[in-house]
Amino acid sequence: MPSEDEEDFQRPDPEIQPQQPSDGQSFEITNLEIIGSTVFSEEELKKVAIPFLVSLPTDLPGEVDSDSEGTHNAEINARAAHIDVLEGGVEVTLGQLRQAANAITNVYLTSGYITSRATIPEQTIADGRVQIQVIEGTLEEIQVEGTDRLADYVRSRIALAGQSPLNAQALESQLRLLRTDPLFDDVKADLLRGTQPGSSIVAAQVDPANPLQGNIGFDTDSPLSVGRYRVGSTLQYFNLLGLGDRFSASANITTTGGSQSYEMAYQIPLNPMNGTISLRFAPSNFRITNTAVTGGSESNGTSDIYEVQVRQPLIRTFEEELAVSLGFRYRDGSSVLNGFVTPPIETSVFTLGQDYRRRDAQGTWVARSEFRIGTDLFGATERPDPQPDGQFFLWSGQVQRVQRLSSRHLLVMQLDTQLTPDNLVGSEQFFLGGPGSVRGYFKNQRFGDNGVQVSIADYITLLRDADNRSIIQLVPFVDAGYAWFNNADVQDAIGQENFLLSTGMGLITSPIEGLNASVELGVPLISVEGSPDVLVDFNLRYSF
Incomplete structure (x- = not known):
């Protein structure tokens, strides 16, 4: 991939213009017209052109140091303050007019309009009026x-x-x-x-690209109560209908058989700005297989998710993107919380999202925001207060900064949060612990209606291949998170430590293209019941 200051195309050969005769003969002009520009106003372009047609007045305020940087710009600005000098008539040559036209062309070039130019059209000068014509590419x-x-x-x-x-x-x-x-x-x-x-x-x-792409993997991204070790695979088929659409299907199953989750999704672009509509169906079933976590109780449950979302970028360039989204999600089923399966509940939720990305020379900013509104549509569960049900309102947000410290160090800082005034059902709560959260603790070991999480990691490249691809990276990290319930009685009944803090080291390797393996050793700095002194998470994945 080219660097950001490289061009991804070859410029056209410059257009050779016929030379008009230049005999140095002067003629008087009283008015300069600049026509054909839709990008810059005529007044803006006159400020660029007129300085080449008149001599610099001797009574300009201030002094111009001929050895200082920006002398040319200072002269241009000084002359531009005397645009009305043409009204009394000035003697100019064809060469001066060409210089003025070239200056206008340079304004276009420096603004990225490389195929636009200014010319002196054939004309009869009457009443001292002269035209410069802009031909926009x-x-x-x-x-x-x-x-x-x-x-x-x-x-x-x-x-x-x-x-x-x-x-x-x-x-x-x-x-x-x-x-x-x-x-x-x-x-x-x-x-x-x-x-x-x-x-x-x-x-x-x-x-x-190959329209059929996918991956297979083995990781520890699953709650301990249903089986910590998980195998999974994802398949994607691109351009199924020739519209740039995408179909995907995935399956993830724990080695104990305690969790079986599936997903099918379809996305189709709506417009050249990459507006999309997405459909998703995600059924799953689970049962408690680690009864030591739940004190010997066994339980099982299922859930089905149906979702539709429309996303539309409002600004979309390589450097910057701002998009909004509107979605609806229906969910029917149970959840696994703290090693127990909750009773089934139905939710019908509208989502309103905003996301923003900005690249700069040092890194990337990413920000996401989402409002979720639980409604009573399609028989969503209703319960008397203070019991959680399908009617709620919450906001979740994320901010991430990827900062390039050097050719070997990439600093990633991330903040996640969720806030709500309501008591939430299990599927909508904020979870802490596990890969992608507070490492060093088991997956979803802590949760609540509200929460905040902070992570800082330094990706240190130790080895690259001939194509400058990272082969081995060390990743020291610090994670912290805090979750709490709005209902004090629930908080007291659970009696859990709300604050988690950990540090550790990760190792990422990609020995061959498509194969990625990571191991993270997390050390909890705040002890919680059931958490080991050191926890190792891993992710082994092959993409094709």
Whole structure:
């Protein structure tokens, strides 16, 4: 992948313009007209052009140091303050007009409009009026090679950068987004000269990815009561209908048979901005297999989740994305809490989400926010207060910063939180413990209606391969979390330590492409009942 300051396309050869005769003969002008610009106002461009047509007045305020940085800009600004000097008439040459036109062209170039230019059109000067014409670059055609089924998909996304005038930075951004799209292994493009003045042709070459992708894995990402060790697999098929859509299916089963969870999902793009609609069905069944955790009691349960979500980016570039989403989720079934299976409950929940991502030279910011509103639709469970039921309101948020400290150190800091005024059912509570949470404790070892979690980890690369891919990484980390219930009686009845704190070290290795293995050794700094002094979590996964 190219660096962020590289261009993902070849610029077109410069258009050779016929030279107008330059005899140095001067003529008087009293008014300068700049036509054809839709990006900059005429007033803005006049401030750039007029300084090349008049001599610098001797009575300008302040002094200009010819040896100081920014001298040229200082002169431009000083001259621009005297735009009305043309009203009295000034003598200019064709060469000065060309310089003024070139200065306007440079304004476009530095703003990324590499196919736009300013020219001196053939004209008859009457009443001292002179025109400079701006020819803004346009995208004449988008040619796509390497795929037939996804050709329209590629064109529609590149076309987002093709609105007149054509901007190189916007085009680069769209190409980089396509390069990160799982539908493609690679995307390249050349920018060719079009058949009309100022027009260009984008010739894109794409290498479609294998439509069938997946992974198989073995990990410890499961509650102890239903079996800590889990095997799982995910299969995805891309571009099923030729629309850039995606179908996925997954299964995760613990080695004790205590948890069997499945998921099927389908996502289809709605527009070139990557608005999507997603459908999901997730059935599961579980039973307590580790009776030592629950004092000898055995229980089992099931749950079914049906979900639909629409997500629409409002801003989408390679550097920045802001999106909103609206969803609905129906769930019917039990939950596993603290080693026990809860009675079945139905919830009908609307979700309103916002997510934001921003890349910069040092790293990436990611922020997510979601409001969840439990309703009484479709027979959602209703209970008298203070018992939790299907009617509730909560907000959850996440902020993550990935900071590049050096070529070998990548610092990842993350904050997760959930706040609600209500007593929540088990499926909506905030959980702490396990991989991706407070390591060093078992999965979902603590929970509550509200919670906050903080994690800091330093990914230290020890070995890279010839392609600069990380082969071995050490990951020292510190995790902390706090969860609490709104109902004090529930808090007292459970009697659990609400605050978890741990530190430890992880090892990540990827000896061959597609194979990833991680081992995390977590040390709890606050002892809780049933938690060992040191806990080892692992994740072994092969992707294809």
